[in-house]
Amino acid sequence: MPRTKKDVVTEFRTAEILQAACRVFAEQGFEQATMAEIARVAGVAKGTLYLYYPSKQDIYWAALGRSLLELAAATRSQVESAATAEQKVHAFIATKLRYFEEHRDFFRIYYSEVGRALCRHGQAARQFDDLYLEQVKVLDQVLQHAVRRKAIRPIRTDATAFALFxxxxxxxxxxxxxxxxxxxxxxxxxxxxLAWKGIGHR
Amino acid sequence: MPRTKKDVVTEFRTAEILQAACRVFAEQGFEQATMAEIARVAGVAKGTLYLYYPSKQDIYWAALGRSLLELAAATRSQVESAATAEQKVHAFIATKLRYFEEHRDFFRIYYSEVGRALCRHGQAARQFDDLYLEQVKVLDQVLQHAVRRKAIRPIRTDATAFALFxxxxxxxxxxxxxxxxxxxxxxxxxxxxLAWKGIGHR
DNA sequence: CATCACAATGACCAACGAGTCAGTATATCG
DNA sequence: CGATATACTGACTCGTTGGTCATTGTGATG
Incomplete structure (x- = not known):
């Protein structure tokens, strides 16, 4: 247990900053949000932000990534612990809807980021894209397995996974x-x- | 037939500018796109842009709106001329997919704009939002009619319309x-x- | 060809905002 | 308490960019 005092303060400030960033980015979008506003909402001076994060981009990724990883973990866990394909698909949908219901600011940022993925292609956002595709893959594999077991009709599982997403x-x-x-x-x-009827046997 | 000469030039420049804007906005997104770049792609000087549009926002709405109206009209027309509910739903999906396939730059702008709708709530973009909701309504009414005729199972038509969208x-x-x-x-x-199985009778 | 009306230009300006850093407050410790 | 270290501050810098406008080019007209 090293520098406990310092670590505690850092953790506190970090959380405070990310929470403020989440609110501001959700309301204004990345470009319109200003560091000054984030600092104001977080209750610190602008310079303080730069003691914890090197740039605006970094705050953005940190705020987005935190929730994204949490959601991905929750989804994976819920889907895994469901027994049948039907329950797995249900778990996938339910987990996401519930999580977003509780983290609306996060969803706003997430949604606008998805929208931007088609512009600026090739540039940054690799982490984000990977996580996104990995989530789809989880669903894809559930569907593949279900098709093999004839639990659902034969279908393009990858495209269907995207669609359910x-x-x-x-x-x-x-x-x-x-x-x-x-x-x-x-x-x-x-x-x-709707989903299950769409992919179901008949 | 007034000022033909002037009108022709205006029409030509306008089209040229909008096309360039479409490319640049699709590639960079609204915020990252610069007037200088749009001018360069259009092959005119920056000042010329302001002879035809009063601001960056206006160019953006003009570029987006043009295609949006065209697509909305095409969709309405195709859906109307289809006979059965099944064919109408098919026409809706096919028209949109075909149009976007031919206007990829437009889709990029459109998609990123949808993503931004959740931020900046209440602000501008009223036109855009109206057109968006109107498109959903077209589908909603098709579904309502189909439910009444028992062509599809009873279902929340508004939510389903969104989902098909x-x-x-x-x-x-x-x-x-x-x-x-x-x-x-x-x-x-x-x-x-996928859609029809999802909403279909069994 | 001279004149004129107006389309086009691009250097320029003002605003804005990310990021910096010299200075200040606060905590720690001998 | 005084000294030192460190967290914090916010006025400042500086590059960027939307928008302007005095100047230049062009093409029509007599």
């Missing part, structure tokens, strides 16, 4: 925009029902 | 990212199949 995003977006008057559980069942 | 976007994205090795027609059939 986007179906989930679609529901979250509807909720965030206030376009869904249904409860979270109702939305989960709705999405799963 | 995003399913379509999902396929386009896969194509643009080079993740789909299928032909355009195959992707259309795939998307339609």
């Amino acid at each position: 986007d179906l989930t995003r679609s529901l979250v977006t509807q909720r965030l925009r206030g376009l869904s008057r249904a409860s979270l559980d109702e939305d989960i069942e709705f999405a799963f029902d | 995003d399913l379509t976007r999902s396929l386009v994205t896969q194509r643009l990212r080079g993740l789909s090795r299928a032909s355009l027609d195959e992707d259309i059939e795939f998307a339609f199949d």
